[in-house]
Amino acid sequence: MRGIIKENPGQGARLVDDLPIPSPAEHEVLVKVTDAAVCATDRHIYEWTTWARKRVTPPCILGHEVAGVIEGIGKDAKGTVGQKVALESHIPCHSCNQCRRGNGHLCENCGLLGVNRPGGFAQYVTIQDDCIFPLPDSFTGRQTALMEPLGAAVHGVDRAQVQGKRIAVLGCGPIGLMTIGAARLSGASLVVATDVIPSRLERAKAMGADITLDVTDLHSKRLQEIRQLPELDAVINCSDSVEAILGGLRSLRRGGTLVSTGLPQTTLTFDISEELLYRELTLKGTSGRALPQTWEHSLSLVKQGLDLAPVLGKEYPLSEFDQAIRHLVVGLPGKPTFHID
Ligand SMILES: [Zn+2]
Numbered sequence: 001m002r003g004i005i006k007e008n009p010g011q012g013a014r015l016v017d018d019l020p021i022p023s024p025a026e027h028e029v030l031v032k033v034t035d036a037a038v039c040a041t042d043r044h045i046y047e048w049t050t051w052a053r054k055r056v057t058p059p060c061i062l063g064h065e066v067a068g069v070i071e072g073i074g075k076d077a078k079g080t081v082g083q084k085v086a087l088e089s090h091i092p093c094h095s096c097n098q099c100r101r102g103n104g105h106l107c108e109n110c111g112l113l114g115v116n117r118p119g120g121f122a123q124y125v126t127i128q129d130d131c132i133f134p135l136p137d138s139f140t141g142r143q144t145a146l147m148e149p150l151g152a153a154v155h156g157v158d159r160a161q162v163q164g165k166r167i168a169v170l171g172c173g174p175i176g177l178m179t180i181g182a183a184r185l186s187g188a189s190l191v192v193a194t195d196v197i198p199s200r201l202e203r204a205k206a207m208g209a210d211i212t213l214d215v216t217d218l219h220s221k222r223l224q225e226i227r228q229l230p231e232l233d234a235v236i237n238c239s240d241s242v243e244a245i246l247g248g249l250r251s252l253r254r255g256g257t258l259v260s261t262g263l264p265q266t267t268l269t270f271d272i273s274e275e276l277l278y279r280e281l282t283l284k285g286t287s288g289r290a291l292p293q294t295w296e297h298s299l300s301l302v303k304q305g306l307d308l309a310p311v312l313g314k315e316y317p318l319s320e321f322d323q324a325i326r327h328l329v330v331g332l333p334g335k336p337t338f339h340i341d
């Protein structure tokens, strides 16, 4: 079969066409991949950053935002051949302390599709049967491939408990855009969106942001100093900027909550007494998606009309993998996807 493989440590990854079709183990299904979306994680692996070096042992097939159709079922696995499915990329072990507490998304031995397990930038992939989520045939392949990153956004929205609250979403890349849409439909009363790229702020409006702010050179400032705004009940950081997190903390009302879904590469230093303690703020992280609650919430939001079209970018064939990575590097609009047949 064809697939994108990271063969060696170092820059790059390439398409090969002689990979064996995997066969599903007892509790796994075989999925014929139809579509997959490209993510910053794939860029990390392609560019062989410190993040990737810690997690990936080549050779590895890339791809973790995957849509497909069940084509085979392992001896003890549940599933229906022909069913359209999205794949959960964080694969719980079911035996560690967190898994036994029902927190599979916090698994201590978590398998990661396309990172430390063969991924879905390929014609076929196998996966545990509890990591497939059936979707209606009305979902397009591209929409289905977005369900995994949508879940990351929805998990952040759920952690921020946005209903009736005034919130800000920092960073309007694909996760930020989906966070805005999910927060809107989940009942946030005011959604402020920030970024430094005007075209992203346009898309933020299309996703339902009430107010958009260009924060170029103003990251660590209170948003209220940039524009007259009420104090915020919650802030969801979807950027990779530690200054944005600091600005977000300062924009919260006393007792407010900051959730970070974005992954800064650097360390944040701040005055815990002044910025956090006396103001009784709550800081929360997110990891993947709660299983299966986040998937259920995501599906219900799409059924309620959450439009993912503004999140989508150009569609590429697998043979143009380098161009799809370049799409991210140069900041072309929307998330690039692959159609795979
Ligand atoms: Zn991703």
Ligand SMILES: [Zn+2]
Binding pocket: 092, 093, 094, 095, 096, 097, 098, 099, 100, 104, 106, 107, 108, 109, 110
């Ligand atoms: Zn576990």
